[in-house]
Amino acid sequence: MRFYMTPGSCSTGIHLLLEELELVFEVYLVDLMKGENRTPEYLALNPKGTVPTLVTDSGRILTDFMSIAWWLGRAFSRSRLMPLELTSELKALEVMNYAVNVVHGQGYTRVFTPQIYLPAGGDAEPIIQQGKQMVSTGLAWLERCLGQSEYLLEQFSIVDGALFYVEFWADRIGLPLPQACAAHYQRMLQRPAVRRVLLEEGYSSLYR
Ligand SMILES: N[C@@H](CCC(=O)N[C@@H](CS)C(=O)NCC(=O)O)C(=O)O
Structure with missing residues (x-):
């Protein structure tokens, strides 16, 4: 899994979910101040130019806090971070x-x-x-x-x-x-x- 994040940004909320789930993931730092979210490489991954972005092991690209959180909760449901009813x-x-x-x-x-x-x-x-x-x-x-x-x-x-x-x-x-x-x-x-x-x-x- 590849996780694109900026320390202290909203991606911190996803970072802590990844840690709570004890997942193995690679971190890619995106410096928003330097405009690294606007490089052609990053925009090819996430055309919105935002963090967080998560690339799953199967290559699915998730680019929105709620979608990433929802996917983590569903994909790793045994950890019970997801509402059940x-x-x-x-x-x-x-x-x-x-x-x-x-x-x-x-x-x-x-x-x-x-x-x-x-x-x-x-x-x-x-x-x-x-x-x-x-x-x-x-x-x-x-x-x-x-x-x-x-x-x-x-x-x-x-x-x-x-x-x-x-x-x-x-x-x-x-x-x-x-x-x-x-x-x-x-x-x-x-x-x-x-x-x-x-x-x-x-x-x-x-x-x-
Ligand atoms: N609705 C998006 C918002 C993400 C967002 O705005 N992230 C900020 C950092 S906290 C960002 O990437 N800002 C850079 C920009 O919009 O250019 C989400 O849920 O992921």
Whole structure:
């Protein structure tokens, strides 16, 4: 398996699922700052120019967080990272979609890349603030989904990978996490696979 990732990006959520599943995979680092996601070679693999990308052992190319997470859950179902019955499956889709496409895709994208929402030379600050507001609203909804539970579904699952990375980014930019998300984030940080991933990706400061 070949895994294309950027440390500290949304691919961290997939990286931790790969580690939780104890899979053997080769890592290919994609430096977004250097535009390595826009090279002809990378675009031939993933025309969207995004990370994560996963190339399975059978050569299937997966290029989207939810599809990769879903495939991992299904392909390695004995590890039980995948919801088993319809109600949990629907919750998994709803929560993952919201974390990935709303909190990340609409909120954090404004915080990290405000320029894509602005005419050249425009003031980035209002866009960043709007993004932070969207993230906070989104996290409040995710907190309601968590309720009093340790994980989003009955047990740790692929969905926690998505929630983790939007919590991790809030921590990185100093945005307060709602109480249940803060507890979930801490719980995730203590998981051996998550710890391994964060140390590998250069975040040892989280464990000091
Ligand atoms: N919806 C995509 C979003 C992936 C995404 O936006 N990844 C970011 C890194 S967190 C990226 O590759 N950005 C580079 C770009 O869009 O040019 C997914 O689920 O994988």
